[in-house]
Amino acid sequence: MMITGIFFMTKILKYTISMKVSRRKANQEKKGLLEVNMIDQWLEQHGDPTIERLVKKNLAISDKIAAILESKEMKASDLATLMGKQKSEISKWLSGQHTFTTKTIVAIEAALDADIIFVEPLRQNVYFTVHSRIGSSSLAPDEVFEESVSVGEYVSA
Amino acid sequence: MSNFVSIKFIKEYERVVFYSVVVNGEEDKESLFELFISLHTVSESAKLNHILAWIRVLGNKYGAKDRYFRHEMVAEGLPPNGIHREPTYIEEDQNVSNNLRLYCHRLSDHVVFLFGGDVKTATKAQDCPLVKHHFNLANTLSRLIDKSFADGRSRVG
Known part of the structure; x- marks a missing residue:
């Protein structure tokens, strides 16, 4: 997926800003130079695995809550009403940035009557x-x- | 005053393609996003780690859904938060506010433009001397990008 476009001029506020889009198709031979993989490189060089795991877990939990709401044809506001919370609190939960306590997760599970997290059985x-x-x-x-x-x-x- | 920006391809993940922009330079120059990383790698490493890990997880797995971004007028911001709450990440087992802001523009669930940002020290971005410029520039660029697509001068191919 790429963005193509033409050079053009436009006036915004006090500035005249023109936008030019990289013609990636025309520069396929320079693909290695054009792609800047700084995100992965930075994470490999400086990243803390704990932070990455936390981000993944938080997103997974929020995504699961969103999926349960959708399956039950509920909105975030419905969950807020059900739990006696502010809608802003629910929005924060669904943003994926909130680090949940076990207590909160269990309370949400009870409100939705659905499991959000599972503990794997022991292997013998x-x-x-x-x-x-x-x-x-x-x-x-x-x-x-x-x-x-x-x-x-x-x-x- | 006349300026121009060049769109620079950053990284294509499974579900999201990320771009940035170079102000008054060609795409082989440092983009706003690259500058953001360079400036905060040392001083705000953990918070930057949080944001970059977030970008990668969204890119690989969840897509750039609207609820994962904070709304900053026309632009968007990372990390996201609730309507009236600060975003948090974990530092020494405590929820700590991540006040490092990366401004961006979410074009769709699959295309995001990453701009610049800094540490937000005031409640409103417009009142913060560190992020004010980034906030205003992000909104200007977001309007420019949206107009470009609305006019049909740019398209996703």
Whole structure:
């Protein structure tokens, strides 16, 4: 997706400002020079993984709340009324910038009668080796059973 | 006084393409957004981290939905907030106001122009000596961009 346009002049306020748009199609051979990946580069060089995780989590929660509201054909104002909150508070929740407490999340879940977050179940791994009986009774106990190559992992539901 | 701006392609993510502008220079010069990053990398690293992480998550996953931006007259701003609340991010386990403002213009859910900004020290942008210029310029540029599209001189291709 790109923006194309022509050079033009326009008067805004006290300034005459003209706008020229990069003709990206005409400069395909210079693509590497034109694209400025400073956002990713800055985050790789200076970024704190904790901040990025927080941003992702906050957005995910707000997006989930918005999705639940939409599925129930509710507006932000309806949630505000339901919870006895100001609409500005709900707007802040939906902006994705709010860091929720567990208490607030649970209160929203109760109001909407829907889960926003889930806690993953514990995995229990049980490793086992299958032995099969071979040979005669004259074999020593440790030679009676042939160790199978089957090593399984059991995961509880 | 005559000025011109050149639109500079910044980064294309899965769901959003980001542009910035170069004032009185060609697109190979430093854009407003690049200047914003350069100025705040050292002094406001954590807050800048927050904003850039936000941009990347929106770009990769959620798109530039309206509710994720704060409204600054014609322009928009990051980070977003509630109507009467400050945006917060986490600093030492406490919700702390992120008063670093990046002004931008959301053209659609998939196209955003990133301008400049600074630390906001007053309730109203127009009253803050640090962000006032950025706020006014962002609104001027936003009107220019909107007019360009409305007149059919620019289009998304």
